[in-house]
Amino acid sequence: MRGCLKDLPTYQWFIVLSQLVSRICHQNEEIVRIVKHIITSVLQEYPQQALWMMAAVTKSTVAARRDAAAEIIQAARKGSRHGNDNGGLFVQFAGLVDHLIKLCFHPGQAKARTINMSTEFSALKRMMPLGIILPIQQSLTVTLPSYDQSKLDSSLTFSTADHPTIAGIADEAEILSSLQRPKKVHSSCFFGSDGSHHPFLCKPKDDLRKDARMMEFTAMINHLLSKYPESRRRKLYIRTFAVIPLTEDCGMVEWVPNTRGLRHILQDIYITLGKFDRQRTNPSIKKIYDQYQGKMPDEELLKLKILPMFPPIFHRWFLTTFSEPAAWFRARVAYAHTTAVWSMVGHIVGLGDRHGENILFDSTTGDCVHVDFSCLFDKGLQLEKPELVPFRLTQNMIDGLGITGYEGVFLKVCEITLSVLRTHKETLMSVLETFIHDPLVEWTKSHKSSVTEVENPHAQRAINNIKARLEGVVVGVGAAPSLPLAVEGQVRRLIAEAISHKNLGKMYIWWMPWF
DSSP states (O other): OHHHHHHSOHHHHHHTHHHHHTTTTOSOHHHHHHHHHHHHHHHHHSHHHHHHHHHHHHTOSSHHHHHHHHHHHHHHHHTOSSOTHHHHHHHHHHHHHHHHHHHHHOOOSTTOSEEEHHHHTHHHHHHOSOSSBOOOHHHHOBOOOSSOOTTSOGGGGBSOSSOOBEEEEOSEEEEEOOSSTTOOEEEEEEEETTSOEEEEEEEESSOTHHHHHHHHHHHHHHHHHTTSHHHHHTTOOOOOOOEEEEETTEEEEEOOTTEEEHHHHHHHHHHHTTOOOTTTHHHHHHHHHHHHBTTBOHHHIIIIIIGGGSOOOTHHHHHHHOOSHHHHHHHHHHHHHHHHHHHHHHHHTTOOOOOTTTEEEETTTOOEEEOOOSSOTTGGGGSSSOOOSSSOOOHHHHHTTOTTGGGTHHHHHHHHHHHHHHHTHHHHHHHHTHHHHSOOGGGOTTGGGOOSOOOOHHHHHHHHHHHHHHTTOOOSSSSOOSSOOOHHHHHHHHHHHHHOHHHHHTSOGGGOTTO
């Protein structure tokens, strides 16, 4: 590692910053010293980007992690390569993070739909404008050069050389209703120095380190997909967005524009067809479930009583949203591609809670965008009503794929994606293994005593499941086969489990397997 310190440019260390940060409490003192030195050099070279990525560890509930982060930031301030201005940046940043954490946990007035930022957060308003970059995807994403860039300005390794800074914040923050009450999610809007508005979700009571690692994982997958002719020709990719953990139980998520949830899209179409009533339909479905539960197999109940009430109609959204034939075709292909890629990636990492509000669709491209990764690493299998399907492939999701259903483009892209994932399993595991060294709060009952790294059984189990899936073993749905499957066999098996009425019939009622 000492040799690499001299030879590797700093941007290459920035790419693995989260892996380095997860090891700041390693048991070996010499390794800790080298890791701290590397992180310090990254902070000095890229203070704007690295500070956002370090925010959560500076507020860690583990004293050793918190103290190590404070030591690194202090060293970076002293040895800054960007002049004396950086001292002010570090102080500004610490103040901004404190205000944003308060905003995440602000309860809001009873029955109020907004928070008045001018009165409730006047100190935050007075801080504006700031010389801190907006934590948006384009500013935080490093671009790997395909040639020797050692002689060029290191700032060019980011997607744009001139990043918008925080010029102001809106006078009001909207309070959004959330399924996980009493959690209140706030939507705040930053004004950028580029003249644009940048909305963010402020989420309390949620360990967003999962979401942040998931975005790193998908960014790595996008890089791998771009290297293979089969996936590059089809322009396969996953839509990513910035996730900023501020502490171990709150953070900010960049708003994804032009998107709407699957449930709202389908509900609106069913209403226009007279198949759905906001007041009556859901209570009547609950009544049917209560009436026949235990008297009829779950599979029969779904197939005979519920599905006939909701004929598949998702294809209509493409017809109405993309009225020009060429645009309609592009959107349908984009939908098939992005849904297939997400299905495979979601299964590999054990992504659950794929109800109709966590799967969004872009009204300008047809892309499928997944949000909310709190139910990661097979957590869905531990719910009161376990989530038995490997990904969402309900009748409407199939309807959107066109005449060939899941047998056409969807199947082919699933095979290509899974093949790429399995080929690069070691690379992908390196991103996820951060959870072994810095486990989630929900995995650590007495995390305050975790001074040094101790192998966490929950983290190890999650990593082992992902490794098994990347080797062709179907884990988490039905009975796992005793031998690893080929890519084609694994995909076929997963699709069969996803469309199984037996599995869908056992899902939690408001996951809405009929949508």
